[in-house]
Amino acid sequence: MGNRYSKNISLYFAYALFYSLVFDRAIFILYLTDTGFSNAQIGVLQSVLFFSSFALELPTGILGDSIGRKWSVFWGLICMMLHYSGMVAFSSFAAFVLIFFLLGAGFAFISGANKSLLYDSLKECGRENEYLRVNSRINTISAVALGVAMVAGGYIKSVSWTLVYASAVVSTGFAAVCVFLMYENREEQLSHASDAETSSMSSTLTELKQFFSSSLGVKLLWLFVAFGLFEAISTPFFIMNQKLLSHYNLTAAEIGMAFAAIQIFSGVSYLASTKINDLLSYEKISFIALISSGLLVMTTYAGNLYLSLAVFCYIAVVPEIFFVITETHVQHQIPSRTRASIMSSWSFIQTFFISVSYILIGKLMDVLGVVNAMSLYGLLAVIPIGMFIYYFRNHHSYNTTRT
Numbered sequence: 001m002g003n004r005y006s007k008n009i010s011l012y013f014a015y016a017l018f019y020s021l022v023f024d025r026a027i028f029i030l031y032l033t034d035t036g037f038s039n040a041q042i043g044v045l046q047s048v049l050f051f052s053s054f055a056l057e058l059p060t061g062i063l064g065d066s067i068g069r070k071w072s073v074f075w076g077l078i079c080m081m082l083h084y085s086g087m088v089a090f091s092s093f094a095a096f097v098l099i100f101f102l103l104g105a106g107f108a109f110i111s112g113a114n115k116s117l118l119y120d121s122l123k124e125c126g127r128e129n130e131y132l133r134v135n136s137r138i139n140t141i142s143a144v145a146l147g148v149a150m151v152a153g154g155y156i157k158s159v160s161w162t163l164v165y166a167s168a169v170v171s172t173g174f175a176a177v178c179v180f181l182m183y184e185n186r187e188e189q190l191s192h193a194s195d196a197e198t199s200s201m202s203s204t205l206t207e208l209k210q211f212f213s214s215s216l217g218v219k220l221l222w223l224f225v226a227f228g229l230f231e232a233i234s235t236p237f238f239i240m241n242q243k244l245l246s247h248y249n250l251t252a253a254e255i256g257m258a259f260a261a262i263q264i265f266s267g268v269s270y271l272a273s274t275k276i277n278d279l280l281s282y283e284k285i286s287f288i289a290l291i292s293s294g295l296l297v298m299t300t301y302a303g304n305l306y307l308s309l310a311v312f313c314y315i316a317v318v319p320e321i322f323f324v325i326t327e328t329h330v331q332h333q334i335p336s337r338t339r340a341s342i343m344s345s346w347s348f349i350q351t352f353f354i355s356v357s358y359i360l361i362g363k364l365m366d367v368l369g370v371v372n373a374m375s376l377y378g379l380l381a382v383i384p385i386g387m388f389i390y391y392f393r394n395h396h397s398y399n400t401t402r403t
Contacts, residue, residue: 004183008121009134015114015178016138019077020145021171023153023164024087026259031087031161032096041093045100052104054351057111061344064113065204069340070184073117076109077176084168088161112343117184119331120339132277132328136270139324143267150260208341211334219391220330224346226387227326230290232353233384234319236361237297237377241312247370248305258309266316273321282329283392289322290388294381301375 024031032042064072079102086099118135122128149171156164211217245258276285296311334342364373 005121005124008117008182008184009125011178011182012118012121013138013141015073015175016142017145018171018175018178020142021149021168022146023149023156023167023171024084025146025153026150027153027157027164028087030157031164034161035091035096037093037096045096048097049100049104050351050355052101053107053111054104054348054355056105056108057344057348057351058341060105060108061112061341061347062204062208064109064116064340064344065338068184069113069117069120070179070182072109072113072340074176074179076106076113077172077179079103079106079109081169081172081176084165084172088165108344111347113340115327115331116339116343117182120336121182121184123336128332131331132324133274135324135328136273139270139320140267143270143320144264147260147264147267150263151257204338204341208338208345211338211342212345216333220333220342221345222387222391223326223330224349226384226391227323228346228349228353229384229387230293230319230381231323231350232357233297233377233380234293234315235354236357237374238312238315238319240361240365240374241308244300244308244312244370244374248308258312262313262316265313266320269317269321270324273324276321277325277328282325285322285325286388286392287385289318290381290385293318294378294385296378297381298375298378300371300378303371 029042032045037045060072060076083099083103083106086095086102090096090099115135118138119128119131122131122134127134153164156167212221241259245254250258280288293315296314300308300311330343330346331339361373361377364376367373368376
């Protein structure tokens with residue numbers, strides 16, 4: 001069986017490359033503005049995107065464990081292709097609400113299922129201990145491809161918006177072909193998996209509830225909340241740097257180039273995750289990432305452009321490395337039978353906290369100003385630090401997984 005799954009690894013690299021060629025990532029707001037939508041309408045569309053992804057995260061995770069991760073990812077890509085096609089096919093606001101709902105649904109179908117498919121493919125080949133190394137390389141390819149696509153999208157836009165979204169449809173279509181060619185047999189996997197033998201539940205949903213009722217499930221649920229709070233600080237801080245850099249009078253083109261360059265640099269840095277994981281325990285990695293990120297975010301209060309750029313670069317790199325190491329830490333502990341559902345549960349928690357955080361940082365910017373609001377976010381890092389302390393102090397009976 002391992003030989004049939006080994007081709008999945010190569011196909012997954014190709015899928016990740018094509019999936020990451022999102023040519024409108026840095027300019028889609030400009031397109032919505034050119035289409036005639038107001039800022040309020042654009043805000044509603046973003047809310048629809050987050051809501052659909054949030055609402056469908058758990059159902060699609062359960063579906064992925066039931067029908068197969070391959071098909072969950074495949075139909076997610078189809079939803080994304082429909083979104084890109086709809087961006088140029090329609091112009092009414094009502095149609096765009098549906099288009100952005102489809103994009104959120106696509107993200108939900110893919111989230112959890114794609115990495116579960118990768119991990120279990122490696123596991124079927126007896127290579128699960130290589131997950132961090134393989135996943136780091138995939139993330140590097142994805143980040144560099146996205147950075148290139150962000151720059152290319154601006155040039156393609158000078159020809160036409162239709163060509164931008166046609167290019168996105170084609171690249172996503174290639175990603176879908178790669179996934180379609182992957183091999184997965186859920187019944188075959190579960191027939192010889194130890195977790196399938198020990199589980200007394202027949203329903204995926206019931207098994208998911210059973211997992212989170214177990215001591216291991218409660219432990220990981222606490223980790224998901226703690227890490228979700230950290231992501232709720234680092235992710236909005238990274239994205240809202242558009243506002244901070246604009247505060248320093250950088251042009252839109254300069255901001256776009258800065259994001260693309262840092263995206264590529266961040267991608268290359270993923271390769272260091274394996275060495276970091278070999279040198280340090282997960283506990284040390286966690287506190288270094290949390291404390292350093294919080295302190296550096298607070299330094300933006302100095303109001304210095306070059307210091308802010310340095311912090312921006314750091315936040316683009318360290319939390320991402322921390323994430324791939326944390327993901328590996330989790331993947332090694334969860335059962336294959338409900339892997340996609342558990343990973344989707346984690347994404348569900350992260351999406352909720354990030355959504356709330358965007359609202360909070362927006363309000364803080366209105367009240368305190370851009371610089372003060374951004375620096376204040378560093379203080380909020382105390383919350384996930386406290387939760388990680390509790391996590392490690394109360395669950396040392398479990399051995400930290402190392403790769």
